[in-house]
Amino acid sequence: MLTIVGGIYREVCLRPQWDEVYGSAGRAASAVVKLGGEVELTGYLDAGLLPIVQARAAEEGFGLSATELPRSAAFFYTHGLSVPNIRWPERQPDLHVKAEKVLRFGMLEGTAVIDAEYAVFDPQNVMGPEAFAKNGSKAKHLALVLNLYEAVQLLDGVRQEPAEIAKRLAQEQGAEVVVLKMGPKGALVYHQDKHHLVPAYSTSRVWKIGSGDQFAANFAYAWMEEGREPVVAAERASRATAFYAQHRRYPSPEELDAFAPAPLQVSDKYKDGYVPTVYLAGPFFTLGQLWVIEQARNCLRDMGLNVFSPYHDVGHGPADRVVRQDVDGIHKSDVILAVGDGLDSGTIFEVGYARARGIPVVFYAENESQEDLKMMEGTDCFLRDDFVSAIYQTVWAAVSA
Known part of the structure; x- marks a missing residue:
């Protein structure tokens, strides 16, 4: 008993x-x-x-x-x-x-x-x-x-x-x-x-x-x-x-x-104290979009990761001011978390750019069709339709990179 x-x-x-x-x-x-x-x-x-x-x-x-x-x-x-x-x-x-x-x-x-x-x-x-x-x-x-x-x-x-x-x-x-x-x-x-x-x-x-x-x-x-x-x-x-x-x-x-799930494999540099950086891609033009970005950023930071957020770290502006800073942020990041609902063009570009450079991408979308997700699936992005699952997958990808 x-x-x-x-x-x-x-x-x-x-x-x-x-x-x-x-x-x-x-x-x-x-x-x-x-x-x-x-x-x-x-x-x-x-x-x-x-x-x-x-x-x-x-x-x-x-x-x-x-x-x-x-x-x-x-x-x-x-x-x-x-x-x-x-x-x-x-x-x-x-x-x-x-x-x-x-x-x-x-x-x-x-x-x-x-x-x-x-x-x-x-x-x-x-x-x-x-x-x-x-x-x-x-x-x-x-x-x-x-x-x-x-x-x-x-x-x-x-x-x-x-x-x-x-x-x-x-x-x-x-x-x-x-x-x-x-x-x-x-x-x-x-x-x-x-x-x-x-x-x-x-x-x-x-x-x-x-x-x-x-x-x-x-x-x-x-x-x-x-x-x-x-x-x-x-x-x-x-x-x-x-x-x-x-x-x-x-x-x-x-x-x-x-039950035999895969053990998490964390990198030696993470074990030694390295703090990975996540690039947080996603639209931020409405209150709902901003809320999701803010929630994701807070959750990732609470889990001990650095977060580069174009909204928070660059902001709105013309292409000649923001694009280079955003691209530099991708270069310095270990993984991308992309908020994909709405298929925002800037977010899709960031996903493609990151995968071309071999950077892992977690693509979070709840309301997009399998057809619209085909390119992300075909380039080995992690596809998640649940917010919490997307956050955890991002953390796991970051600490194993």
Whole structure:
């Protein structure tokens, strides 16, 4: 039996359309049950969401221990990489959970005090992650699963090499295992004073919302319930996350065993600290066009890339002023992200120019026909019809160049 405690929230996304009640703990419960595990889900729920989760528990076969609160949290996204508008809940009394094996997530509405033999903790808070034991939680065997930014925050902002960060966290937090998620570089697993790298995997589509929950759930199940070594558990979690990103659902054990996505290959210069540059091509003559350009630029920069944007870095102007600067920007870029809806002539020229020079191109278009995309397909552009998938493909192409 795996006890899962954490947030159970409503999630709404405009594109792709999504309106479900999951949250970190709710999603983890469904994922583990799909793997064949027994689950007790523990969290806060308001009167509106309770019957929805009760119905899912009955259908999927997990136990539910819900503490009522006036209003549950909700997350509203424009797209999977947008900063959500959060409906914040009121702070609630602490939950107290005593069980043999616990997966604990950080929560918005309170905290869970854990007493366990084995525990996996994902703080789920980039603003101010909480140390596992700060609220009185204890576990004889503790694994931390967190991203690199959260890890740095737990170490008071001190930046070091990932292996040293993981070692310090293990020592200071009393963790037997530390799993640091590092984006395209994969995950670093620290255990028994050794560290190992587990690859991230590429997919043709990326459903981002809840992908971190999927990783934590699969690691917890593999490590605590199946008794797998931490490195093996982390590798399965990475593949399960890729499956979830590709299919927007949870794999069965048979599906996970058979799933063999391509590991991301990052360049040596990227490993050594090189920051790739993306040329952001696309029309910027209407408010809608500008909004997409601004969203893409922000997402790419948030993922640690440099962005050359003709709108931001050159601006409008006559050909004798802007064209040379734009072309120079292409020369200095590692990859092109082209916003293709509307088939703007300038964007199409930039795509052709870049491919003639051997520069990878990700072509994002939702509303263009296969016939109109023929030249892009025939010159080996990456064609994506989903915004988040296009952003991730751009990042992957940039870090492997």
